[in-house]
Amino acid sequence: MTITEAPQATRRLTTSKAMVEAIAQEMERDPSVFYLGEDVGAYGGIFSSTTGLLERFGPQRIIDTPISETAFIGLGIGAAVEGMRPIVEVMFTDFMGVCLDQIYNHMAKIHFESGGNVKVPMVLTMAAGGGYSDGAQHSQCLWGTFAHLPGMKVVVPSTPADAKGLMTSAIRDDNPVVYIFHKGVMGLPWMVKNPRSIDEVPDGEHTVPIGEARVAREGSDVTVVTLSLSVHHALDVAESLAPQGIDVEVVDLRSLVPLDRDAIVASVAKTGRLVVVDEDYLSFGVSAEVVASVTDRDPTLLRVPPQRIAVPDVPIPYAHDLEHAVLPRHDRIERAVRTAMGR
Amino acid sequence: MTITEAPQATRRLTTSKAMVEAIAQEMERDPSVFYLGEDVGAYGGIFSSTTGLLERFGPQRIIDTPISETAFIGLGIGAAVEGMRPIVEVMFTDFMGVCLDQIYNHMAKIHFESGGNVKVPMVLTMAAGGGYSDGAQHSQCLWGTFAHLPGMKVVVPSTPADAKGLMTSAIRDDNPVVYIFHKGVMGLPWMVKNPRSIDEVPDGEHTVPIGEARVAREGSDVTVVTLSLSVHHALDVAESLAPQGIDVEVVDLRSLVPLDRDAIVASVAKTGRLVVVDEDYLSFGVSAEVVASVTDRDPTLLRVPPQRIAVPDVPIPYAHDLEHAVLPRHDRIERAVRTAMGR
Amino acid sequence: MTTEAASTSIPQQSRRGEVPEAAVRLGLYRTMVLSRTYEEAILREYHADKGPGFDIGKGLVPGEMHLSAGQEPVAAGVCAHLTTDDAVTATHRPHHLAVAHGVDLRKMTAEIFGRETGLGRGRGGHMHLFDPATHFSCSGIIAEGYPPALGQAFAFQRRGTDRIAVAVTGEGAANQGAFHESLNLAARWSLPVVFVVEDNDWGISVPRDAATAIGSNADRAAAYGIPGERVENDVEAVYDAARRAVARARAGDGPSLIEVHTLRMWGHFEGDAQGYRTDLADVAERDPIPRYEEVLRKAGVLDDEKVAQAKADASRRVEDAVEFARSSAIPDPADATAYVFTEGALR
Amino acid sequence: MTTEAASTSIPQQSRRGEVPEAAVRLGLYRTMVLSRTYEEAILREYHADKGPGFDIGKGLVPGEMHLSAGQEPVAAGVCAHLTTDDAVTATHRPHHLAVAHGVDLRKMTAEIFGRETGLGRGRGGHMHLFDPATHFSCSGIIAEGYPPALGQAFAFQRRGTDRIAVAVTGEGAANQGAFHESLNLAARWSLPVVFVVEDNDWGISVPRDAATAIGSNADRAAAYGIPGERVENDVEAVYDAARRAVARARAGDGPSLIEVHTLRMWGHFEGDAQGYRTDLADVAERDPIPRYEEVLRKAGVLDDEKVAQAKADASRRVEDAVEFARSSAIPDPADATAYVFTEGALR
Numbered sequence A, B: 001m002t003i004t005e006a007p008q009a010t011r012r013l014t015t016s017k018a019m020v021e022a023i024a025q026e027m028e029r030d031p032s033v034f035y036l037g038e039d040v041g042a043y044g045g046i047f048s049s050t051t052g053l054l055e056r057f058g059p060q061r062i063i064d065t066p067i068s069e070t071a072f073i074g075l076g077i078g079a080a081v082e083g084m085r086p087i088v089e090v091m092f093t094d095f096m097g098v099c100l101d102q103i104y105n106h107m108a109k110i111h112f113e114s115g116g117n118v119k120v121p122m123v124l125t126m127a128a129g130g131g132y133s134d135g136a137q138h139s140q141c142l143w144g145t146f147a148h149l150p151g152m153k154v155v156v157p158s159t160p161a162d163a164k165g166l167m168t169s170a171i172r173d174d175n176p177v178v179y180i181f182h183k184g185v186m187g188l189p190w191m192v193k194n195p196r197s198i199d200e201v202p203d204g205e206h207t208v209p210i211g212e213a214r215v216a217r218e219g220s221d222v223t224v225v226t227l228s229l230s231v232h233h234a235l236d237v238a239e240s241l242a243p244q245g246i247d248v249e250v251v252d253l254r255s256l257v258p259l260d261r262d263a264i265v266a267s268v269a270k271t272g273r274l275v276v277v278d279e280d281y282l283s284f285g286v287s288a289e290v291v292a293s294v295t296d297r298d299p300t301l302l303r304v305p306p307q308r309i310a311v312p313d314v315p316i317p318y319a320h321d322l323e324h325a326v327l328p329r330h331d332r333i334e335r336a337v338r339t340a341m342g343r
Numbered sequence C, D: 001m002t003t004e005a006a007s008t009s010i011p012q013q014s015r016r017g018e019v020p021e022a023a024v025r026l027g028l029y030r031t032m033v034l035s036r037t038y039e040e041a042i043l044r045e046y047h048a049d050k051g052p053g054f055d056i057g058k059g060l061v062p063g064e065m066h067l068s069a070g071q072e073p074v075a076a077g078v079c080a081h082l083t084t085d086d087a088v089t090a091t092h093r094p095h096h097l098a099v100a101h102g103v104d105l106r107k108m109t110a111e112i113f114g115r116e117t118g119l120g121r122g123r124g125g126h127m128h129l130f131d132p133a134t135h136f137s138c139s140g141i142i143a144e145g146y147p148p149a150l151g152q153a154f155a156f157q158r159r160g161t162d163r164i165a166v167a168v169t170g171e172g173a174a175n176q177g178a179f180h181e182s183l184n185l186a187a188r189w190s191l192p193v194v195f196v197v198e199d200n201d202w203g204i205s206v207p208r209d210a211a212t213a214i215g216s217n218a219d220r221a222a223a224y225g226i227p228g229e230r231v232e233n234d235v236e237a238v239y240d241a242a243r244r245a246v247a248r249a250r251a252g253d254g255p256s257l258i259e260v261h262t263l264r265m266w267g268h269f270e271g272d273a274q275g276y277r278t279d280l281a282d283v284a285e286r287d288p289i290p291r292y293e294e295v296l297r298k299a300g301v302l303d304d305e306k307v308a309q310a311k312a313d314a315s316r317r318v319e320d321a322v323e324f325a326r327s328s329a330i331p332d333p334a335d336a337t338a339y340v341f342t343e344g345a346l347r
């Protein structure tokens, strides 16, 4: 660190504004960046992922598509192969089923199949998550599915600053990057929001390295490894338990691929207790991989059984109380932390 | 057990013949069963999943489709909703990307969304796996992906008898069942085969309960939890290590959903050492879930770090040596068992 | 059309372009009024408790809400030819079709309210209405409701019945792969399906002309060798086109495609400010219900009394359903993981 | 057509139905001969070491093998209008197109042999040939090669070039969703794409008539408002249709669809016994290469010497490529996990 290094200026922004800012800055910087998807133009993105961009960059670069995800993701792939840097939006992760082939058999595999001779520098953005009664086909996270399939990076920001920094890094990455934003972290005016969805965001160029977790809160008693909206919940729980003498460390994964296993292990090595909180489905997903990241190194780090708080292998129910019962919310997180602590 | 109970007659059959036998018996028994897919008629299934059925049941019940997986899986769903019992084949698991929406957002969710009022009794069959240089889009297992998404059972037989018994159970189950057969267990004349792909199969009606693992070999030193073709490899390794005084227990999961966590825990409780062998991708898949099944109960059961032998998050390479390097084959399984044993 | 949807039974008659008889016309009108009354009630209940501001997850009816005001001619005109033995598959915008097909209003409303008495015990919600009694279903994934309809038609065909399946999507959905695959397969296997496209000019904020180069999706029928027809948002035109398509399907001659150039009077979903919309000026004028009322008054089928009666009947039924929903039990969170699997198996 | 594919450069000329000039005709013939010679060599190498019996995973060339004998007119006729700045996307059956588009035969063959010197360093294989030098690519997933071709065309369009993308599938693929979505989007955005359907009457064992109710996929062009044309398996007919489609795309007027009624002379893949096949009797007669040879001999474009030279040239080039592949290094298993990601990033 040199003496002349000044702190970067910041302002408080919502996550959605921070994400849009990164896109706009990269579009200014590089004419080969463009954004493609349903209702990303005049509407500005159903979850405000592109607000104001059409006005600024015009319909040649902020492009509304037909409802043809397979065709327009493929279009992104081909354009990336030819050296452009497309950002392609699938409105909800839930819709991956109509276009997964382009994603995992093409976007994710062309570089490998070509022995590294063809690059696919594109970003695939998707909104995820529930909590507002959108039902079983519009509330899923599914990031575990993308992370399971090799060849694409997967990032899942929880804060405004990371939303900006990871978007910048994703656009500049020469690999395909899946960028999943939870609707609940965006700071949308029409959805209940955690105060953490508005926060300081660095001005100007801001990158966050893909593949590095962030210790969102240091603590010594128990490690909560989590991501996306659940980071906000976990921090709330940590703050509420602090006065009771339970010191929770919260690790925000930020990236699933690559997964920062060192950060997970380092934290658990310190606390000996692990709670994983994930809004995706429980089995065969993120929560087990986090546990295995520890046991791969040393199962004796776990002084007590790890707690996995996730959606218990049930489609997301519509009715508010049912949905809130299956989501990993404050009550379940707190119970898990207490169980891990034996109090 | 009564004194009159006679052992069921058996014959030696290939896995594919055993599977076809189950389908034929159920079609005889229930006129609402039919089989639908690409090249399942005159061709008899690219991997011999329907050999001889067209001749026996005619084109009204063994039905070749256009290459329109979304349409014909949906057709199966609708027919099931109306009380028929379709078996629908997707030729390779790799092709799930063109039709996953019908599978996980419809087949798997309608029962739940209807509050249990609509049943979808169908079987979705798929061939999986590599080992014969079919490249990155025709060699995947992907069962971890299906198992992650709630609402469908997932079975993965390794032996001829289980192929028959699980198919019978799958057809009779009132829930959607994904039935994944590895090409390498089918006993195909044109592919290298393990002798275990031909084995004793009970005559007549034979069911295997969905959700129960099978101890394929008892042992006291180390537990290998595995499924499908890897069961054959694991048994080979177990046999080769027995003379060296390493006594391997092999647990064949047979079903991923439901997952027989009790069987996993029971075996690890006995041996204290766990090796998971899975031909699907390593991260966010089956291998971590098996590990977490143990740690959920008691991480201290693991006397040494569990070994996860799977495809190391790389698309399946084409060239023979590269492919064999990433598949979980004898060499890697043996090394893992030795590592677990410290020898 | 079932007795649930309208109190008069409708004789199946009339030739191409012929004016249907008075009882049919009255029935069509009454179905449209019932449907509109229903949507107005849901609109009211939806917004009743979203404040302060607008929180989509709050209130008696949370979540996304896609209402069908203006599209009643499609539902009334098509479903008039059906019985509840026939299947109807709808989209994220399903209420008008459910109402016209005779789905139980109480159970449907209870589902929209997320109650234990709902069609799906509150698990499904407004985009996931499944009613085995009327073979009604929907899907929130664009165009992906078509394929299961093929299977219902297949089952009906295999059992030697003349039952049919009607599958509905929006014009935006006609650019999805599932649309194409479904029409091709249904055509090749001569499945008894009537495919209906509701062209309301918009797919959320994207105008239909920005999404496809052709003027009419009915032209796509030729790509499958089946009849295709496009009609305007006039319930009798829909009724007429549907009559031919339904007859063809029942006769075993295979599927047809009907596109209705209809009207989305309100936002894509509730909360949609429609800033993108360039065609709002004459929406009230284009409302198909007053227009049809006018026609029927002129023809002597309707008078003040009959209009009042239709509205009163609709209101009574809708408010009864809303009251039923409102007073029904909320599902017990302890049961949140139930209904993933059924215990049953064929014996 | 590139210099790699044939030693003569072909002038772009001739009007509808006009006979192309001699140099063009000779070039088309030579490309077809080269392609056939290539497939015969791969056939030989593929089967050389599969025994005893037939083990698909064994030998110098393991895995599935889809050969294109009989379909050369498509590749030669279309690619004659391209340069290596244009993109070509093929399917699981890609060799004839790669040969005609001028993909380096050595690198391509090395890839098929799974060698480190291959286009994809042995990672891709015969269904995954990616050549940045000629913008050639393929996909083993039915119809899913079309969408990326749109993006190549989009990039060409945005950069103000007159480069185009050619996207090829089989007739079986025309019933997949991706086909529909791609044509619709390309048409709406006037993307410079030529869509080509190779109708070889079969999708593995399923006859085209069992898969669709219509006689010609060219009729589907109307569903997108673009020109569609179906031609028989005659290289000059293909050349002629492709000329119009390519010119239209280059001029910025958007995509076209061409279906060629071609011929699959061999099995779907090697090892396919073709027991299902009812049309094998006259395959030799329908072979397009001797037929065209006959035409060109009559027209004085070919004589014994030129035929012998074409075959010798082809043979020399193909055997050189096979020898290169055979003698190239096998990838090191220690590198099996390389190339999943690239290290690079935009600075």
Ligand SMILES: Cc1ncc(C[n+]2csc(CCOP(=O)(O)OP(=O)(O)O)c2C)c(N)n1
Pocket (backbone or CB within 6 Å): A038, A067, A069, A091, A095, A098, C092, C093, C140, C141, C142, C169, C170, C171, C172, C173, C174, C198, C200, C202, C203, C204, C264, C268
């Ligand atoms: C596969 C898929 N893509 C996108 C969406 C998001 N979405 C919901 S409704 C809608 C517009 C549908 O337009 P249209 O088919 O014309 O029906 P309308 O809403 O006009 O009735 C979109 C894009 C979705 N539900 N499914």
Ligand SMILES: Cc1ncc(C[n+]2csc(CCOP(=O)(O)OP(=O)(O)O)c2C)c(N)n1
Pocket (backbone or CB within 6 Å): B038, B067, B069, B091, B095, B098, D092, D093, D140, D141, D142, D169, D170, D171, D172, D173, D174, D198, D200, D202, D203, D204, D264, D268
């Ligand atoms: C989505 C998908 N479904 C099925 C297959 C298996 N498959 C490979 S080739 C083929 C037949 C293709 O027929 P067609 O498009 O006519 O091409 P052809 O083989 O005749 O050249 C099929 C079904 C696949 N590769 N991808």
Ligand SMILES: [Mg+2]
Pocket (backbone or CB within 6 Å): C170, C171, C172, C198, C199, C200, C201, C202, C203, C204
């Ligand atoms: Mg619309």
Ligand SMILES: [Mg+2]
Pocket (backbone or CB within 6 Å): D170, D171, D172, D198, D199, D200, D201, D202, D203, D204
């Ligand atoms: Mg074909």
